[in-house]
Amino acid sequence: MNYNTAFSEFMTLFKAQSEKHFAELELDREAYGLQHQKGTKWRPGLTKQELLDFQREVGFEFPEELIAFYRVMNGTDLPGVNIYGEEGLPYSYAPIYFSYPEHLTQIKQAIEERLVIKGLTISKIKEEGIPFVFPINDFYFMIVDNHTNPVYFLTPVYYKNKDINQAYVYGSLWADTLQSWLIKDIFHQTDHISDLEEFPAKKRIPNYWTTEDDG
Numbered sequence: 001m002n003y004n005t006a007f008s009e010f011m012t013l014f015k016a017q018s019e020k021h022f023a024e025l026e027l028d029r030e031a032y033g034l035q036h037q038k039g040t041k042w043r044p045g046l047t048k049q050e051l052l053d054f055q056r057e058v059g060f061e062f063p064e065e066l067i068a069f070y071r072v073m074n075g076t077d078l079p080g081v082n083i084y085g086e087e088g089l090p091y092s093y094a095p096i097y098f099s100y101p102e103h104l105t106q107i108k109q110a111i112e113e114r115l116v117i118k119g120l121t122i123s124k125i126k127e128e129g130i131p132f133v134f135p136i137n138d139f140y141f142m143i144v145d146n147h148t149n150p151v152y153f154l155t156p157v158y159y160k161n162k163d164i165n166q167a168y169v170y171g172s173l174w175a176d177t178l179q180s181w182l183i184k185d186i187f188h189q190t191d192h193i194s195d196l197e198e199f200p201a202k203k204r205i206p207n208y209w210t211t212e213d214d215g
Contacts, residue, residue, distance in 0.1 A: 007064050007065045007067075007068035007069075008068045008071065008072065010068070010179055011068045011069055011071070011072040011073070012072055014072075014179075014182055014183075014186075015042050015072055015073050018042070018182075018186045018187075019040075019041055019042065021186060021187060022036060022037075022038065022039060022040040022041065023038070023039060024038075025037075025038045025039075025040070026038065027081070027083060029083065029085070029086045030085050030086070031083070031085060032082065032084055032085050033082055034079075034080030034081065034082050034094060034096050035080055035081055035082070035083070036076070036078075036080060036096060036186070037078045037079075037080070037081050039078070040076050040077065040078045041076065041077050041078075042072075042073035042074075042075070042076055042077075043073060043074045043075050043076060043077055043099060044073075044074065045070060045071045045072045045073050045074050046070045046071060046074050046100060048071075050100065051067060051070055051071065053101075054070070054100045054101075054104075057101075057104055057108070058107065058108060058111065058134070059122040060122065060125075060126075060132045060144070062134070062144075063142075063144055063146065063149045065149065065177070065178045065179065066134065066142060066144075066149070066178065069178065069182075070100065073097075074099050074100060075095060075097045075098060075099030075100075075102070075103070076095070076096065076097055079093040079094055079095050079096070080093065080094055080095065080096035081093050082094075094138075095137075096137055097136070097137055098135065098136075098137065106135075107134075107135055110135040110138070110141075111133060111134070111135065113156055114133060114141075114154060114156060114169050115133075117156055117167045117168065117169050118169055130208045131143045131144050131145040131146075131207055131208055131209065132144040133152075133154060133209065136151060136178070136181065139153055139154065139155050140152070140153060140154070140174060140181065140185075141154040141209075142178060143171075143207055143209050145207050148176055148177055149177065149178060150173055150174075150175060150176050150177065150204075151173075151174050151175040151177075151178060151180075151181040152171045152172060152173055152174060152209055152210075153170075153171070153172045153173075153174050153194075154169060154170070154171045154172075154209060155169070155170050156168075156169055156170075157169070157170050169209070170211050171209040171210050171211050172194070172196070172210075172211060173194065173195065173196045173204065173210070174194045174195065174196070175194065175195050176195045176199075176202070176204070180195055
């Protein structure tokens with residue numbers, strides 16, 4: 001199992017800076033969707049053995065930056081909160097970042113749902129060299145292309161009665177790297193834009209999960 005020092009240094013610094021940010025964080029009262037709560041802290045990272053078990057459970061090896069992420073932090077101690085723009089609805093709470101092993105079932109279900117729609121299995125992915133997908137959270141997935149491993153907005157789209165035969169997976173690049181995703185999500189959570197919009201001149205190669213009209 002590789003453990004890249006540069007990725008480790010980034011994640012360690014990111015953890016410290018993001019916890020300082022969380023300590024002073026105020027909720028965006030006009031926002032919808034999950035936000036981090038004030039005072040949130042990252043849970044301790046996983047051991048090498050726990051990471052090996054994690055990878056065995058999902059069926060593929062993690063790239064170096066994802067290993068570094070989970071070695072340093074494993075989800076947060078507080079769930080995210082959705083205040084629904086303060087429209088008077090009850091607040092709802094859910095994890096923003098998944099923890100192992102607590103959210104293993106959700107992680108596997110999120111992967112499986114997208115594979116089933118595409119008619120894929122883990123073995124077929126390995127045989128055909130298709131990039132694996134790993135949920136950073138509910139709708140944003142790392143595309144493990146073993147190049148830049150970008151983060152995509154990757155969501156199932158259903159039609160009548162959630163008929164699997166009428167469904168497809170919409171995939172759009174959101175961040176060129178996990179590091180870029182983390183910085184945008186933590187420090188600019190309710191107002192960030194995708195790297196595709198921010199850096200439109202950058203040359204990118206579409207992959208298996210890129211929706212054609214987004215390529």
